[in-house]
Amino acid sequence: MTINRRDLLGFGAAAIGAATLGLPRAAKAADELTIAYNVNLPSWDPTTGPSAVNPTIQGLYQSVFDQFIPQKPDLSFTPGLLTEWGWNDDRTKVTMTVRDGVKWHDGSPFTAEDVVWSLQRAGDEKTGNPIQFVWKNVNNFKIDGNKITGDVVQFDPVYFKWMSFLTGYIMPKAYYEKVGAEGFENAPIGTGPYLVDKFERNAFLRLKANPHYWGTKPAFENVTIKFVADAASRVAEIESGSSQVTLEIPYEEYDRLIAKDGLAGSIKNVSDIGMIFFNDIEATLDKNVRQAAVMAVDKELLVKRLLRGYGKPIATLETPEYAAFDPSIKVEHNPEKAKELLAASGYSPKKPVKFTIQTTKGFKPKDYEMIQAIVGMWRKVGIEANIEVYEIAKHYELRAADKLAPAAFYNWGNAIGDPTTSTGFAMYGPSPHSVWDSKDLIDMINPLWGEKDEAKRIAGWKAVDKYIAEQAYVLPLIQYAQPIVHSKKVNVVQHVSGALLPALMTPA
Secondary structure (H helix, E strand, O other), X not given: OOOXXXXXXXXXXXXXXXXXXXXXXXOOOOOEEEEEEOOOOOOOOOOOOHHHHOHHHHHHHHHHOOEOOOEOOOOOEOOOOEEEEEXXXXXXXXXXXXXXXXXXXXXXXXXXXXHHHHHHHXXXXXXXXXXXXXXXXXXXXXXXXXXXXXXXXXXXXXXXHHOOOOOOEOOOHHHHHHHHHHHHHHOOOOOOOEEEEEEEOOOEEEEEEOOOOOOOOOOOOEEXXXXXXXXXXXXXXXXXXXXXXXXXXXXXXXXXXXXXXXXXXXXXXXXXXXXXXXXXXXXHHOXXXXXXXXXXXXXXXXXXXXXXXXOEEOOOOOOOOOOOOOOOOXXXXXXXXXXXXXXXXXXXXXXXXXXXXXXXXOOOOOHHHHHHHHHHHHHHHOEEEEEEEOOHHHXXXXXXXXXXXXXXXXXXXXXXXXXXXXXXHHHOOOOOOOOOOOHHHHHHHHHHOOOOOHHHHHHHHHHHHHHHHHHOOEEEEEEEEEEEEEEOXXXXXXXXXXXXXXXXXXXX
């Protein structure tokens, strides 16, 4: 397998796939599929660095690599490269059974050694796995044929759930050790349904069906994924016929496009949450400011006016599909109360509190417009926020360094639906994914990480969510509905995780 580099300067986004592949712009072979995707792929290692915790590119990773335990489109767990998994009775050991007969993309056999090496590598802080603190909780693995056992260093109730989530991918031990990190970036291999045929960073990815795939063979032999960050350009891609599938476009464009001949759509609530991080710096250290900022936002209006009714307003970082969702937690929309709170801290519309809010633009439908509307709502009560636009990669960089602005928009994905991976990592100060550091919250969360009583664990997280809402430590906005538009010649199965998976697509 080779990665071919081409000079694509001068080509527009709608022409990239056709130009590089030598196909007429509107003509596709029956086994060809072209997708206009909303983000670039910065790295080919799905287990290290900021890319590994970006939910939006997991669909790309899952096309090439297999996770330890995959999820079906409804998020239920199903056997994959691990066919069985579990704990012993006292939760001191884990056991796993590895699937036989699987091959890597280069034709070499997949073995239990790959599983153990991947888990040990993930748990080694030197490798840069952002979820290392989860993977390190089991070690001393032993292999007996296709059976693996491991010793629990510290019980983590979501250890196996993480095998379906961020960084939970099995890597090729022998191949990686042979070519190294740089060699792997240049020529990645996995066991997934597609192998990498061609890749031009910031331009496109060409996938080819894996002839050795252990699961159901993909219906499309060749898939081209164009990286089209601009939402208007993605609309042009699908409308011109240059791409057959696209996602994350403005909802008004979704409604318009699916009414056109030859196009169809799919839209459903997914596991992504639109939220605003508050950093514990400057004005947002003031509880009155935070509470006012939360109370001033009319989430129902945002959904109705900007999102055309798609999506769902939320009050915590848990959606109805998550294990710790508590419908009794509500935060009122009360601009007058917001004014009173700000007045208590010496602020008013004539003498506003000032801070910066960061946001993406076009990454999610109406993300920038939603922040513009929120800034307008804030202005009426006495908050003057300056908008700073950044790329999603910059958000990860700033968040990991704890250098986000006092307020920062983000979409949080939680495909496994566990509170540790929503409220937990977003709000626990020592986590590299959080920017709010306060001892009160850390002390509440600490006992929950290793709680063995599941009912007590979930109740504990609900109490944490209630406390966070009372303190206004974060501003949850909406549960997203993901819009996908596609040619009527393609059947698309929407995954509730938000991952767009070409392996689930078939010719109509």
